[in-house]
Structures are given as structure tokens and as C-alpha cells.
Amino acid sequence: MTINDFSPKRYYKLVLPTVGLLALIKLTAWVCGAGFDKLGKGLLQGISFVKIMFPPDWSAFPEMLEPALQSIAIAFIATVLGTLLAVVFAIAAASNLTNPIIRNITRFLIGLERSLPEIIILLILIAGYGLGVFSGIVALSLGCVGMLGKLLGDIIEEIDHTMIESLEAVGANKLQVIWFGVIPQIVPNLVSLALFRFEINIRLSIILGAVGAGGIGYELDTSFGLLQFHRGLTAVLVILVMVVGAEQLSHFIRNKIKLKGALK
């Protein structure tokens, strides 16, 4: 194919969208105050700054362990309690278990929660309960409910209905139907979703920590705020290890569950 084969006629439909897109990019760049010259200057500054950060301050490492443990504990407890709460919400949001009015109200609540980023929930909670671990855990648990409630609700709506019917036929009440008919069917999905959420919660607990929920995020933010960049880099390294570790653990357990499920 040479340049002569390239006929503009084939591409005329693309001209208008391209021009529109370019205009939009120009406009948004102006609003943001973005520019490539600024980026070039900033990148040089950023690289020199990253050079300043090295080497990490290993003497601060023991001080980082406790906040890191705290962050992990926050993420863990928020995942567990949030998942338990999410199961309740998911059952209330499934059309085959509840009546339409409750289902729609629950779905609306879940949708409302999902549209608020966790950090804004945290800000509201901090205004109510003050800075600290409590607000962070509640914010993360609510985030769990929003995400897992919707996903689990959809999963419950698609489960095998014969089991529920046969339980109802032998005279089980609603709670027994849920405990013996619904829960066993969703447990594999529940565990893998909870693990996935745990990964997200580890990342979020760092961000929330910087706003004031405690943990390693707070250490990182204060180190940067006090211009102790070597200490900050230590915190960054600890965070990287935490995130990667959580990811690997969750992958490992999920693969194990998958293998077990295949054997069954």
C-alpha cells in the first residue's frame, strides 16, 4: 500500500468527530491549565525529586511496621464485616427472595452508596465520629456493601431455583430457605468477591489513612508534609510490599477455590 492508495473519501466520516475531539481536548486542557511545556518542566523537576528521595531511610522501617499492620487490620475487619452486611443487603435486593418494594428500596440504597466515593463517606463520618480508625472501618465496610451487595444480589437472582422450591415444598420457613438453599450456592462466589474486595480495601485504606483514618497512609502523608522524603520513600516501599502481598495472597486463595470447585 502506498500513499496513493490512501483515499480520503473512505475516512470522511471520521473528520468531524476528530475535529470535535481536538477542540474538546484544547478546551479541557485550558480549563485544567495543562500543557506539554509545563509537563516537560515538571517531569524534570519530578525526576530530580525522585532522586532526592533515594536512598530510603531504613532506620524508620521499624516505626512503619505498626501502622502497616494497622492498615492491614483495618482492611481485614472492614472486609469481613462489610461482606457479612453485604450478604444481608444482597438477600434483600434479590427479586426471588423479597417483595418488589423492599428490593427496589435496597437497590436504590446500594446505588446511592456506589455513587459516593469512599473518601467522601469518610469525610462525612469524620465530621460525625471524629478522626480515627472507627470512621475508616465504617467507610470501607459501607464501600464493601455497595459493591458486593449489587454483585451478590445479581448472583442470588441467578441461582438454581429448584433447591429453593424443594425446601419450600417440605415446609421450610424463609430463614431456613436462605440458610440451607441460598447461602451454600453463593459461598464460592462470595469468598472470591470478598478476596477481590480485600485487595481494593488495602489500597483504599492507604488513601483513607492519609485523610485521617490512621495507618500507613497517614505516615506517608505526614512524611511528605514534613519534607522527610527518605522516610516517605520507606513508607512507599512498605506500601508496595503490602499491595503486592495482598494481591498474591488473594490470587493464591482464589485459584485454590477454583480448583476445589472444579473437582466437586
Added chain:
Amino acid sequence: MNEQLILPSAKYKHKVGYLGISLFVVVAVCIYLKYNPFLIFADFTPIQRLLGEMLPPNFSVLWQPTIGKAIAQTGSAAFLATFYGCLIAFVLAFLTAANTMPLRFIRLLVGGFLSLLRIVPPLVCILIFIIAVGLGAFSGMLALIVITVGMFGRLFTDIIENTEHSAADAIYSVGASRLQVIRYAILPQIIPSFIANCLYAFDVNIRVAISLGIFGGGGIGYALYMAMQVLHYQDAFALICLIIIMILLIEKTSDYFRTMILGKEKLR
């Protein structure tokens, strides 16, 4: 009734054992953090007090020009980050995919780079960019680009690797160059899902842009943070309502276009 059946079975004992251990761990962690999970259900006074201060929301704050500018900044930061981030992720995905990049060395290099971007926490990104280019929407946008590339680079790679191989083989067998194979065999297959993912990326980026705004990325998140800091809860509540409406609207629009694109092209 046979008494043998009433005795707990081995399976039941196992389950109770696991449950007991997990319960013990949860309680231990709760004690370690001094966290009482029932406090939120038992003690409503802080929330009550807060609601009393937040209601009625002061919607007149929304007509201030600073708020309009903040919304425009958040929106444009998310848009620019989606555009450039998806573009970079798209190019890098071709360098990582096994069926478009023959050199194993470059595949590993670019793949490792993408994984590195994925694990860098957003907080570290924004802190570094704030020092590099200063406070404001620009640093938020740059951090968002890094996050977008990390999130969608791997996804695009998977999409490229999952394309139908027969079309590429057919074109290659009649003597097309590697670029021509990409242009005529792979690109037509991935364009619909690429556009759908870009829309999804915009949806995600709006949320992240609001969160990053709180750390100095500018925009509506920063305005909300400021209102919270100076205890103007009525203004803050109005801003929260605005954020909810904004996010819901964008989510619905992006969902609509996504189903339109993917449904029309019969691809999913």
C-alpha cells in the same frame, strides 16, 4: 429416631472449627484496633447531630462561579486523563500482546512496566506530581493518567490476545506486513470493545478525580474538602448531592453508550 443421626458429623465439626477460628481472629483484630462494630448501630447521636447541622442543604452555594469552575476542572481532568491514558495504554498493549509483538524481551519489559504502574498507589502518584507541577487540576490529571494506564493496559492486552487468529493468519499468508495485519485484521476486531472500555474508564476516572481532588488535585473534591474543613456542613451537603447526581448521570450515560456500541457490533 436413631441417636446416631443427632450426633454432630465430622463435616459439621470441621465447619464449626473453621467458624470458631475465624470468629476468634475477627474479635482479636477488633480488640487490637479498639473497634466496636455495634457502636454504629447503638449510638446514633453523632450522626443525628451531623444531620441536624447538614440539613437543610444550602443549594445557593452551587451557583457560585468557583463551584462551576471546580466541576469543569474535575470533568476535564477526567476527560483528558481518559483520552491520554487510554491512548498510551492502547499503544503499550500492542507492545505487550503476544500476537502483535514478536520480541519476547520487549514484551516482558513493557508488561513489567504496566504491572509497576498498576501497583503504585494513587496517593504516591498524586504526592509526586504535586511536587513536580504544583497544586491544581493538572497534577490530578497526570496522576489519573498513570492510574488509567495501569488499570487498562493489561485489559487491552488481554483483548488483543483474545482476538480471532484466523483473520490475521489469512492476511499474513497473502504477504501483508505486520503493521498491515494489525490494521486490517486486529484493529477492526478490538475497536468496539476499546471504545466501550474508554467510556468505562471515564466513568471510573470521574470518581477517582473527585477522590484525588481532596489531596490537592483541585476540582470539586477539593471544594468539598474545604467546606468540610471550615465546618460549613450545609454547603458540604449541597456539594455531596451535586456529586451524587453528577456520578449517577455519567454512569447512566456511559452504560447507555456502552450497551449501544457492544450491542450493535454483536460483541461481548
